[in-house]
Amino acid sequence: xxxxSFVFRRLLLLVPVAVGVTIIVxxxxxxxxxxxxxxxxxxxxxxxxxxxxxxxxxxxxxLLSQYWLFIDRLLHGDLGQSLIYGQSAAxxxxxxxxxxxxxIIYSAVLAVIISVPLAMLAASRRNGIRDHAVRVVxxxxxxxxxxxxxxxxxxxxxxTLHIFPVTGYGTGIGGHLRSMFLPSLTVAIALSPIVIRxxxxxxxxxxxxxxxxxxxxxxxxxxxxxxxHVLRNxxxxxxxxxxxxxxxxxxxxxxxxxxxxxxxxxxxxxNSIFQRDFPVVQGVxxxxxxxxxxxxxxxxxxxxxxxxxxxxxR
Amino acid sequence: MTxxxxxxxxxxxxxPGGPVLEVRDLHVxxxxxxxxxxxxxxVSLEVPRGEAVGLVGESGSGxxxxxxxxxxxxxxxxxxxxxxxxxxxTDLVPLPVSALNxxxxxxxxxxxxxxxxxxxxxxxVGLQIAEGxxxxxxxxxxxxxxxxxxxxxxxGIPDPERRFRAYPHEFSGGxxxxxxxAIALSCEPEVILCDEPTTAxxxxxxxxxxxxxxxxxxxxxxxxxxxxxxxPVVAQLCQSVAVMYGGEIVERGAVEDVFVEPRHxxxxxxxxxxxxxxxxxxxxxxxxGSPPSLISPPPGCRFHPxxxxxxxxxxxxxxxxxxxxxxxxxxxxxxERCQESLEAEGAAR
Amino acid sequence: xxxxxxVTVAPEHAQSRKAHWFRQPALMSGLAIIAIxxxxxxxxxxxxxxxxxxxxxxxxxxxxxxxxxxxxxQLGRDxxxxxxxxxxxxxxxxxxxVVFPFVLGTILGSxxxxxxxxxxxxxxxxxxxxxxxPFYVLIIALVFVLGPGARSIYIAxxxxxxxxxxxxxxxxxxxxxxxxxxxxAQSGGLSNTRIMGRHLLPNVVTQAIIYAMSDIVLDIxxxxxxxxxxxxxxxxxxxxxxxxxxxxxxxxTHWELTTIPGLAVVIxxxxxxxxxxxxxxxxxxxx
Numbered sequence: 001x002x003x004x005s006f007v008f009r010r011l012l013l014l015v016p017v018a019v020g021v022t023i024i025v026x027x028x029x030x031x032x033x034x035x036x037x038x039x040x041x042x043x044x045x046x047x048x049x050x051x052x053x054x055x056x057x058x059x060x061x062x063l064l065s066q067y068w069l070f071i072d073r074l075l076h077g078d079l080g081q082s083l084i085y086g087q088s089a090a091x092x093x094x095x096x097x098x099x100x101x102x103x104i105i106y107s108a109v110l111a112v113i114i115s116v117p118l119a120m121l122a123a124s125r126r127n128g129i130r131d132h133a134v135r136v137v138x139x140x141x142x143x144x145x146x147x148x149x150x151x152x153x154x155x156x157x158x159x160t161l162h163i164f165p166v167t168g169y170g171t172g173i174g175g176h177l178r179s180m181f182l183p184s185l186t187v188a189i190a191l192s193p194i195v196i197r198x199x200x201x202x203x204x205x206x207x208x209x210x211x212x213x214x215x216x217x218x219x220x221x222x223x224x225x226x227x228x229h230v231l232r233n234x235x236x237x238x239x240x241x242x243x244x245x246x247x248x249x250x251x252x253x254x255x256x257x258x259x260x261x262x263x264x265x266x267x268x269x270x271n272s273i274f275q276r277d278f279p280v281v282q283g284v285x286x287x288x289x290x291x292x293x294x295x296x297x298x299x300x301x302x303x304x305x306x307x308x309x310x311x312x313x314r
Numbered sequence: 315m316t317x318x319x320x321x322x323x324x325x326x327x328x329x330p331g332g333p334v335l336e337v338r339d340l341h342v343x344x345x346x347x348x349x350x351x352x353x354x355x356x357v358s359l360e361v362p363r364g365e366a367v368g369l370v371g372e373s374g375s376g377x378x379x380x381x382x383x384x385x386x387x388x389x390x391x392x393x394x395x396x397x398x399x400x401x402x403x404t405d406l407v408p409l410p411v412s413a414l415n416x417x418x419x420x421x422x423x424x425x426x427x428x429x430x431x432x433x434x435x436x437x438x439v440g441l442q443i444a445e446g447x448x449x450x451x452x453x454x455x456x457x458x459x460x461x462x463x464x465x466x467x468x469x470g471i472p473d474p475e476r477r478f479r480a481y482p483h484e485f486s487g488g489x490x491x492x493x494x495x496a497i498a499l500s501c502e503p504e505v506i507l508c509d510e511p512t513t514a515x516x517x518x519x520x521x522x523x524x525x526x527x528x529x530x531x532x533x534x535x536x537x538x539x540x541x542x543x544x545x546p547v548v549a550q551l552c553q554s555v556a557v558m559y560g561g562e563i564v565e566r567g568a569v570e571d572v573f574v575e576p577r578h579x580x581x582x583x584x585x586x587x588x589x590x591x592x593x594x595x596x597x598x599x600x601x602x603g604s605p606p607s608l609i610s611p612p613p614g615c616r617f618h619p620x621x622x623x624x625x626x627x628x629x630x631x632x633x634x635x636x637x638x639x640x641x642x643x644x645x646x647x648x649x650e651r652c653q654e655s656l657e658a659e660g661a662a663r
Numbered sequence: 664x665x666x667x668x669x670v671t672v673a674p675e676h677a678q679s680r681k682a683h684w685f686r687q688p689a690l691m692s693g694l695a696i697i698a699i700x701x702x703x704x705x706x707x708x709x710x711x712x713x714x715x716x717x718x719x720x721x722x723x724x725x726x727x728x729x730x731x732x733x734x735x736x737q738l739g740r741d742x743x744x745x746x747x748x749x750x751x752x753x754x755x756x757x758x759x760x761v762v763f764p765f766v767l768g769t770i771l772g773s774x775x776x777x778x779x780x781x782x783x784x785x786x787x788x789x790x791x792x793x794x795x796x797p798f799y800v801l802i803i804a805l806v807f808v809l810g811p812g813a814r815s816i817y818i819a820x821x822x823x824x825x826x827x828x829x830x831x832x833x834x835x836x837x838x839x840x841x842x843x844x845x846x847x848a849q850s851g852g853l854s855n856t857r858i859m860g861r862h863l864l865p866n867v868v869t870q871a872i873i874y875a876m877s878d879i880v881l882d883i884x885x886x887x888x889x890x891x892x893x894x895x896x897x898x899x900x901x902x903x904x905x906x907x908x909x910x911x912x913x914x915x916t917h918w919e920l921t922t923i924p925g926l927a928v929v930i931x932x933x934x935x936x937x938x939x940x941x942x943x944x945x946x947x948x949x950x
Contacts (some may be wrong), residue, residue: 143932251797
């Protein structure tokens with residue numbers, strides 16, 4: 001079936017990307033001239049600690065064999081030991097992953113809820129008052145630092161009005177929904193300007209299309225026209241837009257976790273940076289890369305499912 | 315039956331023996347950055363029952379806009395500023411969209427130029443054909459599907475049961491146009507408006523589609539208003555023709571009359587510049603100059619800057635469309651010059 | 664047929680598009696905003712007499728007054744002064760930082776687009792790999808490895824930011840290189856470098872310039888975010904990011920310490936986005 005082979009081909013293309021991701025992550029520490037161990041451990045590193053790191057990572061061996069060692073460990077699920085916590089970096093990361101996943105999904109949902117109606121409003125009458133009003137949103141929104149928005153939301157709704165908890169993850173589904181609302185809203189607000197812009201453009205494209213004129217000339221009434229013809233075609237670029245920007249969304253969780261003290265992998269990464277816990281930093285970077293790649297794959301699959309023209313070679 | 319509508323008495327109900335579609339003094343204006351474009355400036359025409367009427371002109375003459383104004387599917391910047399469009403006696407212009415939607419499909423349908431972009435790319439072809447009967451004739455899904463397959467067969471699409479489930483991009487251009495025709499026919503309209511449906515097709519396919527349209531016209535008695543810039547197409551398909559220039563009708567009449575004895579210099583120019591396979595002319599003579607600005611058209615007769623027969627009085631006033639004997643009409647003050655020119659050409663050969 | 668196609672071009676409409684640039688409201692308001700901000704930031708010593716790092720423990724956490732236009736922070740430092748000097752730090756770094764990805768991306772994108780084949784494949788793979796990482800994750804990781812400070816910021820932004828330019832330029836070149844004047848130049852025997860430099864690039868670079876406007880905004884946000892986290896501009900040098908971090912402790916009592924620097928970022932972003940939008944409208948006229 002055409003669609004399956006499309007997905008399969010996309011999967012194949014992922015392999016070099018995945019390899020590249022591992023290479024970058026591996027090389028991060030070798031970017032600076034000098035002893036990598038000293039870089040990681042900092043100026044105050046003891047010769048003893050440096051020696052241990054050298055042995056563990058085989059830093060005396062040629063680069064390629066170091067890389068093989070890295071990949072070999074990776075495939076066994078070993079991301080190294082946390083220098084600070086002394087436990088497996090992989091276990092640490094895995095433990096923190098659910099909170100971040102919650103944040104990502106919640107934010108995506110909120111972003112869609114915010115962006116789609118606004119984009120539709122703008123596209124319904126091009127260059128009308130509502131269109132111009134909606135277009136102001138990206139102009140202001142693009143310049144808003146996510147963490148600043150988060151702080152303000154925190155101030156107003158948590159610290160002042162006490163509607164939501166100030167920080168933390170909460171317990172149980174209800175607790176999560178409540179605690180994660182402000183952080184997710186923050187990420188959604190950061191993402192919306194971009195999504196609204198693209199959605200508006202693609203909706204205008206669909207609304208102006210010839211087949212919509214055909215449907216109108218068939219006398220199709222408004223609601224059916226909108227759902228069967230406009231929406232059905234507009235979701236395709238919408239899914240693509242969301243997919244493209246998912247990297248931005250995932251990155252946004254990093255800072256937001258910090259502001260709202262959410263125990264996710266972004267928060268872990270920032271803490272590990274300050275504690276110079278290199279294996280964890282490396283591990284989290286890798287996981288982020290993998291996440292983005294997976295989401296892109298999901299987007300491609302969704303796109304293939306929605307657009308019948310994709311069966312044949314693009 | 316007469317009733318009072320907002321603009322005056324509105325005659326409802328078909329006028330027996332009259333034309334099924336009548337356009338009276340239609341004006342369409344487009345608001346653009348550069349000014350107000352008078353795309354359709356006082357167009358009147360009639361489509362008799364069961365006949366195919368051609369509407370010819372260059373691009374930009376306003377012919378497509380006329381069609382869209384009739385159906386009410388103008389682009390958002392364009393508006394009908396005055397005039398009437400009478401379908402079976404009912405004026406479509408003041409009707410709200412909900413009322414128009416009940417007419418579109420069962421009474422009036424349209425075929426477009428670019429079948430690839432005119433069909434919904436994510437909806438199966440059969441469903442698109444079946445949609446009209448479902449919405450307008452209350453057909454159930456299966457009954458509408460049956461009707462769609464039937465229509466596909468009628469328009470000459472092979473293996474219709476299987477191709478029902480196909481998507482538009484799986485069809486060739488000619489087949490897609492057949493799908494469009496099937497869609498147009500699906501609710502058995504009285505008039506089909508055709509916006510250059512054959513322009514984007516190869517000549518051989520063009521011929522097939524034209525024959526198909528002619529056959530359907532004969533079989534079901536549906537009327538056609540066929541817009542094109544291609545004169546031989548009109549000659550093949552239509553019984554009468556109206557020639558448009560600069561947003562106005564400049565000549566009207568039966569096809570044999572207008573094409574053999576044109577009564578307007580523009581028509582004459584079009585005939586001379588069109589390749590005609592049946593008659594080998596000595597050379598193609600293009601019409602000099604360029605189309606008029608629709609924002610500020612030339613004073614008097616719009617064609618006079620490009621007309622070989624222009625006289626001083628052509629610049630004074632806009633010549634009205636005058637009726638001539640034999641059901642013809644022309645907007646040229648000096649139309650006899652066309653006759654003289656043709657005779658001179660005949661004598662020279 | 665679209666309405667636009669029906670507006671026939673009569674000879675009188677030969678007005679040059681360039682004559683219109685000052686009539687674009689978006690462009691003009693954007694330029695005005697940025698001009699004001701740049702002026703304030705450059706003329707900082709003229710607009711404030713306070714040293715941004717000068718502490719005055721007798722005048723801590725004061726509201727706006729005659730002596731301190733926007734009040735003071737918990738160490739008695741004048742907020743207005745810190746705002747101006749902070750703007751200097753952030754904007755100067757951002758304006759320089761946008762150049763390197765632009766240049767690198769344009770070069771790589773041109774190579775990929777013009778030569779195709781292996782060059783295209785490898786460069787596009789590289790793009791995919793860089794893009795696989797969320798923007799901030801890679802920047803933060805790189806700054807971590809390279810250490811905080813302006814130099815690391817430049818490097819991190821360059822490594823991550825060239826991708827968008829490369830894509831844009833490659834796309835434009837793929838279209839442009841099929842144009843007739845390029846084919847003519849090639850058959851005329853001009854060298855590839857000359858064709859790319861003299862003929863292709865000038866036509867193709869406008870899209871990149873438009874994008875650069877939004878890229879500066881991204882860079883400002885990145886710098887401010889890094890500084891907020893403590894990885895960017897290090898205190899005591901003021902910048903809008905560490906000002907926000909500083910004010911975070913007094914969020915409930917003196918929220919202006921956090922709000923004001925953020926507003927500065929938003930307004931600067933607004934100005935730049937307006938310029939970008941205005942340029943885009945100007946150079947690619949819409950319907």
